[in-house]
Amino acid sequence: MPSPLPVRDGVGATRLHVPLAGPWPTVSAYMVERFFHLDPDYLLQRFDRGDVVTSDGSSVARDAALGSVEFVWYYRDPPPETRIPFEVEILHQDDDLLVVDKPHFLPTTPGGKFLQNSALVRLRNLLGNSDLAPIHRLDRATAGLLMFSTRPATRGAYQLLFENRQVQKVYEAVSALPTDGALPSLPLVYRNNILKLRGQVRVQVDDAKEPNSETLIELLGRDDHVVHTLLRPHSGKMHQLRVHLAALGLGILNDRFYPELLADMPDDFDKPLQLLARELRFVDPLSGHDRVFTTRRALREAPSEGDPVSDA
Structure with a gap:
């Protein structure tokens, strides 16, 4: 399944499968629970900025109902990295x-x-x-x-x-x-x-x-x-x-x-x-x-x- 987002800084966007049914009222509610280790307000702000998209590249709203999309794409926030000091x-x-x-x-x-x-x-x-x-x-x-x-x-x-x-x-x-x-x-x-x-x-x-x-x-x-x-x-x-x-x-x-x-x-x-x-x-x-x-x-x-x- 091709990504609707281009490669950025050498890294492709992450694809996430979203359940079509379940106890979550919205796609964002599912992701808040799925990524419980992250700040919920930060995740919701990413929806508001249009950082989470569906297969045609359109933004997924924070109130998008569960079942409205099956896959979403987004860029991961890169973690702090210490350079591995060896070259390819x-x-x-x-x-x-x-x-x-x-x-x-x-x-x-x-x-x-x-x-x-x-x-x-x-x-x-x-x-x-x-x-x-x-x-x-x-x-x-x-x-x-x-x-x-x-x-x-x-x-x-x-x-x-x-x-x-x-x-x-x-x-x-x-x-x-x-x-x-x-x-x-x-x-x-x-x-x-x-x-x-x-x-x-x-x-x-x-x-x-x-x-x-x-x-x-x-x-x-x-x-x-x-x-x-x-x-x-x-x-x-x-x-x-x-x-x-x-x-x-x-x-x-x-x-x-x-x-x-x-x-x-x-x-x-x-x-x-x-x-x-x-x-x-x-x-x-x-x-x-x-x-x-x-x-x-x-x-x-x-x-x-x-x-x-x-x-x-």
Whole structure:
């Protein structure tokens, strides 16, 4: 459903579904209860200013009856943000596709306390392209390759590549060496059932159910302290790689979710999650040519030779 409001400062308007029936006499009464943490007078003033609109762009009055509109749009008031001090690097740009190297700590899209501090908003503002949209996503904690569509006309063709699992994705991770020094026999394919429940920050694993996630895990290297693995996910479940390595006793360094959920703390920029989206391969749906993109970043804790570029 297209928004009747244009993108502003790189951020699109928020769409809200309004019940067509219920105990609220007006649309504004519903929103006052829905957003109970905000000042009611402030919300009503937004209606009076015409800040809340319906699908044709017309303002919704504060006394508009419940059931008169089903969807409303408005701009969120941006929260105070402290700039995340790492930049997105553009690796490729053409008329249809943008490929970037995302740093750790930067979310793919705006949400919660991160609006201007998201890859999408930064890139929209940098390139002056309000049509820019992510084709897939990376966790905020994960660094590496991220693809965006630059125009709606060809967006669906690239989105179908991911939906049909026609993109080969390769990741790297660094984990602490188990205390006994023993590793699972690698390479191996790990499968389990992963379910994301609404309102929970971690996914749920159910070993009694048919697996819906699969990752090929290979050994890249190790030393006396860490293990460096190459990960080839066949599916794309939320937190899949973090869950699979943790299940093998190889929880990723600086992971605050798995194997244990740690207390929420401010970002420690000196301890980025050691997970990197390293490579993307696919046949371009428009040209038919093979496309390969590789990150320029490296995991700082990897026991690799040479002098890799630090990721943070």
